[in-house]
Amino acid sequence: MSRYTIALVVNNQSGVLSKIAGLFTRRGYNIDSLSVGTLDSEFLSRMTIVFNGDENTLEQVKKQLNKLIDVIKVVDLSKDLSISRELVLIKVDTNSNNKRDIIDIVDTFRAKIISYNKKSIIIELTGDKPKIDAFTSVLSSYGVKELTRTGSVGLLR
Amino acid sequence: MKVAEAIIKFLESENVKTIFGYPGGAVLPLYKSLKTSTINHILVRHEQAAIHAASGYALNTNKVGVCLATSGPGATNLITGIANAYMDSIPVVIITGQVNTNIIGYDSFQEADIIGATEPFTKYNFLVKNENEIGKIFKEAFHIANTGRKGPVLIDIPTDIQNKIVEYNYPETIDILGYKPTFNGNKNQIKKAYEKICKSEKPLLCIGNGILSSNARKELQDFISLTEIPVVHTLLGKGALDEKDPHYIGMIGSHGHKFANNLIEKSDLLIIIGMSISNRTTANFSTNEKSIIHIDIDPAEVGKNLVSNIPIIGDAKNILKELSNYKYNSAYENWINIINFEKENNNIYLGKNKIIDLKLAAITDKLGDNAVFIADVGNNQICAAHNIKMYKNRKFFTSGRLGTMGFSLPASIGSQASDITNEIVVIIGDGGFQMVMNELITLYENNLNVKIILMDDNSLGMVRDLQKNRYDETFSTNFKSNPDFHKICSANNVKYFNLNSLKDTEEFINYNSLCLGRINQRDDFYE
Numbered sequence: 001m002s003r004y005t006i007a008l009v010v011n012n013q014s015g016v017l018s019k020i021a022g023l024f025t026r027r028g029y030n031i032d033s034l035s036v037g038t039l040d041s042e043f044l045s046r047m048t049i050v051f052n053g054d055e056n057t058l059e060q061v062k063k064q065l066n067k068l069i070d071v072i073k074v075v076d077l078s079k080d081l082s083i084s085r086e087l088v089l090i091k092v093d094t095n096s097n098n099k100r101d102i103i104d105i106v107d108t109f110r111a112k113i114i115s116y117n118k119k120s121i122i123i124e125l126t127g128d129k130p131k132i133d134a135f136t137s138v139l140s141s142y143g144v145k146e147l148t149r150t151g152s153v154g155l156l157r
Numbered sequence: 158m159k160v161a162e163a164i165i166k167f168l169e170s171e172n173v174k175t176i177f178g179y180p181g182g183a184v185l186p187l188y189k190s191l192k193t194s195t196i197n198h199i200l201v202r203h204e205q206a207a208i209h210a211a212s213g214y215a216l217n218t219n220k221v222g223v224c225l226a227t228s229g230p231g232a233t234n235l236i237t238g239i240a241n242a243y244m245d246s247i248p249v250v251i252i253t254g255q256v257n258t259n260i261i262g263y264d265s266f267q268e269a270d271i272i273g274a275t276e277p278f279t280k281y282n283f284l285v286k287n288e289n290e291i292g293k294i295f296k297e298a299f300h301i302a303n304t305g306r307k308g309p310v311l312i313d314i315p316t317d318i319q320n321k322i323v324e325y326n327y328p329e330t331i332d333i334l335g336y337k338p339t340f341n342g343n344k345n346q347i348k349k350a351y352e353k354i355c356k357s358e359k360p361l362l363c364i365g366n367g368i369l370s371s372n373a374r375k376e377l378q379d380f381i382s383l384t385e386i387p388v389v390h391t392l393l394g395k396g397a398l399d400e401k402d403p404h405y406i407g408m409i410g411s412h413g414h415k416f417a418n419n420l421i422e423k424s425d426l427l428i429i430i431g432m433s434i435s436n437r438t439t440a441n442f443s444t445n446e447k448s449i450i451h452i453d454i455d456p457a458e459v460g461k462n463l464v465s466n467i468p469i470i471g472d473a474k475n476i477l478k479e480l481s482n483y484k485y486n487s488a489y490e491n492w493i494n495i496i497n498f499e500k501e502n503n504n505i506y507l508g509k510n511k512i513i514d515l516k517l518a519a520i521t522d523k524l525g526d527n528a529v530f531i532a533d534v535g536n537n538q539i540c541a542a543h544n545i546k547m548y549k550n551r552k553f554f555t556s557g558r559l560g561t562m563g564f565s566l567p568a569s570i571g572s573q574a575s576d577i578t579n580e581i582v583v584i585i586g587d588g589g590f591q592m593v594m595n596e597l598i599t600l601y602e603n604n605l606n607v608k609i610i611l612m613d614d615n616s617l618g619m620v621r622d623l624q625k626n627r628y629d630e631t632f633s634t635n636f637k638s639n640p641d642f643h644k645i646c647s648a649n650n651v652k653y654f655n656l657n658s659l660k661d662t663e664e665f666i667n668y669n670s671l672c673l674g675r676i677n678q679r680d681d682f683y684e
C-alpha cells in the first residue's frame with residue numbers, strides 16, 4: 001500500500017462532490033483527505049484527494065474519475081515533481097512553565113502564533129505531511145487542546 | 158412556449174418515434190404536450206416495463222430509447238431497468254417528473270431523490286433548475302447516452318419548470334468540457350496489434366456487445382474473412398457473427414461452451430473487442446501467459462480485470478476497419494486441428510438439458526432470418542443462447558451483466574414498437590413471466606406482434622439447480638402453484654398454444670399475431 005495524491009479540475013456545481021466521493025466508496029477505495037476550492041472561473045473547482053492503494057488502484061481511480069463527465073482533468077501528484085502542503089491549527093494550554101518551550105518549538109518549525117492569551121495559544125503551521133506530523137507529535141506532550149488539519153493541496157512543479 | 162412543449166419538440170428533433178411511460182401528477186404538463194405531438198406514447202402497466210421497453214427500442218435500432226415516469230414512486234420503479242441499461246451499455250434517456258422547485262428537500266409528497274439514487278448507475282444525470290438550460294440539457298443527454306460507451310442518462314424535471322415559458326432553442330452543436338470520448342484508435346497501437354497478429358500461431362478473437370453497439374458486424378466479418386481468425390463471443394456478443402460462418406466457434410463464460418473456454422486457454426493471442434471481462438466471463442479459464450490485444454471504447458475497461466499487452470482505445474468499427482487495411486497471410490492448420498478436436502470432445506455447457514434443447518432449437522430454427530430473439534434470465538436464457546442459431550440478420554438480446562429477470566417481455570414492447578416489420582420472439586421462464594405478465598395487455602393494446610415462448614418448469618430453475626449443486630437440497634425455488642397460463646392468455650387476448658403438441662407447435666410457428674406458446678417441461682412432448 002502506498003499513498004497517492006491526485007488533483008482534479010471539476011465542474012463547480014451541486015452533486016459533483018457526492019459523485020466523486022461515491023465513486024471512491026463504491027469501488028472500495030478509501031479517501032485519506034480531500035480539499036476543494038474554486039478556481040479563477042466560478043464554474044470550476046480544484047480538488048486534491050489523497051488515498052491509499054497500490055498501482056492498480058491508482059490507475060483505476062484515475063480512469064474512473066476521468067470517466068465522470070463533471071471531471072475535466074485528473075493530475076497525478078504522486079510523483080517527485082509535485083509539491084503538496086497542508087495547514088494545521090493547534091490550540092495548546094499554556095502556563096508559565098511551558099510557554100517558553102512552546103515558543104521555541106514554534107520558532108524551530110517556523111510556525112506562527114496567531115492567538116495568544118493567558119490560558120492558551122493557537123499556532124498555525126503549513127508544510128507537507130511529514131512536517132506537520134512531526135510538529136503535532138512534538139507538541140502533543142504539552143497538552144494539545146484542539147487540533148484541526150486541512151487536507152493536502154498540491155501542484156506539479 | 159412552455160418547457161413541456163419544447164421538450165416534446167426536442168424529442169421530435171431527435172427523431173424519437175415512440176416513448177414508453179406512465180403518468181402521474183408531476184408529469185402532467187408533459188403528458189398534455191404529448192397528446193398533440195407526433196410521438197407515439199405507449200402506456201405500460203408498470204414503470205419498470207417502460208425503461209426495459211426503452212432499452213428494447215434502443216437495442217433494436219441503436220438509437221436512443223426514451224421513457225417517462227412521474228416523481229417519487231414512478232421514478233423509483235424505474236431503478237432496476239436503469240441499472241440494467243447501465244450494465245449493458247444501452248443508450249436510453251429517462252425523463253422523470255420532480256416536485257416543484259420550492260418544495261424540493263422538504264420530504265414533500267412523492268418526492269424522491271432520484272438523482273442521488275441513480276447516481277451509481279447512470280452515465281450522467283441532470284436535475285433541471287433553470288428552464289433556460291432545457292435545450293442544452295436535452296441535447297447533451299442524447300449525445301452522452303449514445304456516444305462513447307453508451308448508457309442511460311436521466312433528466313429530472315420539477316413540475317413548475319415544465320410549465321415555465323421559454324423561447325424554443327435546441328442547440329445544434331455540443332461541447333462538453335469533461336466529455337470527449339476517444340473514437341479513433343491510436344495508429345501506432347493498431348500497427349503493433351497487426352504485428353502481434355502476424356506472429357501468432359493460435360490467435361482467437363473474443364467479441365462482445367461492443368461489436369453490436371458500434372454497428373460493426375460488417376467490419377468484423379470483413380476482418381475475419383481477411384485474417385481467418387476464429388471467433389468466440391460472450392452472451393451479449395451473440396448475433397455479432399453469423400453462426401454459419403466457418404470461423405464461428407461458440408460462447409465463452411460460466412455458462413458458455415466448455416470447448417470455447419478451453420480454446421481461450423490454448424490460444425497464444427487473444428484479441429478482445431468490446432466485451433466485459435467480469436467474473437462470469439472468466440469463470441472457466443485463465444489468461445495467464447498469453448498475449449492480449451484489448452480493444453474497447455471505455456479506457457477504464459482496459460486493465461481493470463485483465464492486463465493487456467496492447468490496449469487500443471476507440472470505436473470497434475473504426476479500429477476493425479483500420480486493422481483490415483493490412484495484408485495477412487494466415488495459415489492456422491495446427492490451430493484448426495486443435496479447435497476441431499475441442500469442439501468434438503468438449504461440446505458441453507453448464508445446465509445442458511438435451512430434451513428441452515432439441516425442442517427449443519426445433520421451434521426457433523423455423524423462424525425467420527430477420528427474427529429478433531429476446532431471452533429472459535435463468536435456464537431459459539442459457540438454453541436460448543445455446544440453441545437459437547444466429548443466421549443472417551437475426552438478433553439476440555438479453556439482460557447480461559445485471560441478469561434482470563423480467564427484462565425480455567417488456568423489452569419486446571420496445572423492440573417491436575421500433576420496427577413493426579420485425580419478427581420478435583421472447584423466451585422466458587415461468588418465474589420471469591410472472592414478474593411481468595401484466596404487460597401482455599400492453600402488447601395487445603398496441604397491436605404488437607410478439608411470439609412468446611414460455612418455458613414452464615414450475616420452478617426458478619436456475620436457482621433451484623444452484624441450490625442442488627451447492628447444498629444438495631432446495632428451498633423456495635419450486636412453485637407450489639403456478640397460474641393457469643392458458644387462462645392468463647385468454648384474459649389478455651393473447652392466443653395460446655401448447656408446444657408439447659406437434660400440431661400446436663406448427664401453428665404457433667406460423668401464427669402471425671400476438672401469441673404465447675408454452676413448453677411444459679414436466680410433461681412428455683408431442684403426446
Ligand SMILES: Cc1ncc(C[n+]2csc(CCOP(=O)(O)OP(=O)(O)O)c2C)c(N)n1
Nearest residue numbers: 535536537560562586587588589617618619
Ligand atoms: C429480479 C431477479 N430476481 C432474482 C434473480 C435470481 N434468479 C436468477 S435465475 C432465477 C430463476 C428464474 O426462474 P425462471 O424465470 O422460471 O427461469 P428458469 O431458470 O426456470 O428457466 C432467479 C430467481 C434474478 N436474476 N433477477
Ligand SMILES: [Mg+2]
Nearest residue numbers: 586587616618
Ligand atoms: Mg422456471
